[in-house]
Amino acid sequence: MPNRLRRAAAGLLAAVLLTASATTATTANAAPSSGFDNWSCKPSAAHPNPLVLLHGLGGNGPGNYSFLGPFLAEKGYCAFTLTYGQATSAIPVGGTVSIAQSSAEIQAFVQQVRQATGAAKVDIVGHSEGAFQSIYGPKVRGYAGQVGQVVALAPPTHGTTFGGLVSVGDYLGLRPLVDQVLQQFGCPACDELIVGGAAVAKLTTGPIAQPGVKYTVIASRFDALVTPHETSFIREPGVTNKYVQDTCPLDPVGHVGLAFDPTVAQLVANALDPAHASRVVCAFGPPL
Template sequence: MRNSRKRWFAGFALTLVLGAVTAAAPAQAATGGGNNDFSCRPSAAHPDPVVLLHGTFATYYEDINFLQADLAARGYCTFSLTYGAYPQFPFVGGLAPIAESSVEIKNYVEKVRSATGAAKVDVVGHSEGGLQSLYLAKMQGISHEIGRVVAIAPPTHGADASGLLTLAYTLLGQSTWDNIVKTLGLPIFADELKDGAAIKALNNGPVAQPGVAYTIITSRYDELVTPTETSFVREPGVANQYVQDSCPVDPVGHIGEAYDLNVWHLVRNALDPANATRITVCAVGSPG
């Protein structure tokens, strides 16, 4: 009985979320948006296709999929892929080194541009996907093909996971930790944390690239990318914002940021600043 109640509650909660999205967004057919539809053609209102990037241990159909559906329903041509998956373990992505996955993402951006005829794309990423969006614009030589970057809780300067990484370094030593994660086939855990190769490369000189508009969104209660300030890029042309700047009582945590309606609103504002709106009714996101 208890498990049945839990399943019922989970289904009810998901129904509420999907209902809120449907009520808040115009019908997809009426606006011409698309969800991984390479026949989609950008509209005058939304001229740049949006490429969405998931986080570590996630896929294109889990993590940023509801946000993608929301944008598609509002008339955006949206695209996503599962990047960084190993052939021997293809069920989840975001596991390969940042630099390796970045090439895969670059090729996908080129595919989207070719199919849609768009000169530029906007890139929205969560967690590792947020880091990838920043890395892509700087390290792959295609900043002229990117209009906007919206990074949700990216470990821009390396994450400490609420002190767990510091503890691992103290107990094992950094070189031992790095060897362990490489042996396990999970180099991402050395790559995107403090002093990782990708973090060093990204922060060697300015992160923000000329001609690209950047927005970084995170939660004051993010428990994985810590200190939370590590997400932000304090450079000209970058808008840094906490969810709680708009919704002070939202307790949303790291994983929940991908599903948080307040975050979605801020993403939409960042993609279309000319039509940005204030959040008048705040949702309460998942603290985990």
């Protein structure tokens, strides 16, 4: 091969290698468009709103969403959780302090997620007390304009007749720690979430659903903690209320189990993205 052709071939090979190297570096440095508690995650055009996942009373973020968080990440979302309302940072049990204190922490976390991801709005998925907070915060703390959707799993919206809402911790194996928190610090949130409780009264005075926010409330007919079951529902325009058993009649899932049920996970994903809803394959959630 003549020297001129050798030089041209060498130059072309170098250009190809340089382009490949740059492409590899760009790909390696590109922020992921989905993930669970991955603070480098940047939402995709398909799912522009990152998810804020709110745990139940007596639980914590990583434990309560150990199933649903990764599931939603696999669906293409940037999902984030926190442990709010801890009586003491030394014990990983959340949600026991006053609803007002917890809601302030949640609002700050919403801002943190928006700032980290560059998103204008978040979608909120809440379970138990976290579901109540997902409805309470946008109305009472006034950040509805930063929320696109709310999916609330068994919120005690109108209060519950059952006082023992500290239940998620049992399922997560945190009961000794929960008992320690209750003995040392009490549970202001427990008193505020029963029928006639102060937080319930504040939420239910006037319309609950806020303009511009889409709401889905999912409950179970086998819930033994939020009773009567219908107290979860918001009977207002712009709100979809459904029982798990409307889709899967034989699913025995209880209150705590809602966060760990494959059926519920599919219902949550469909509620968040109804334009690409998939057929729900019925499963059996934990009956507690």
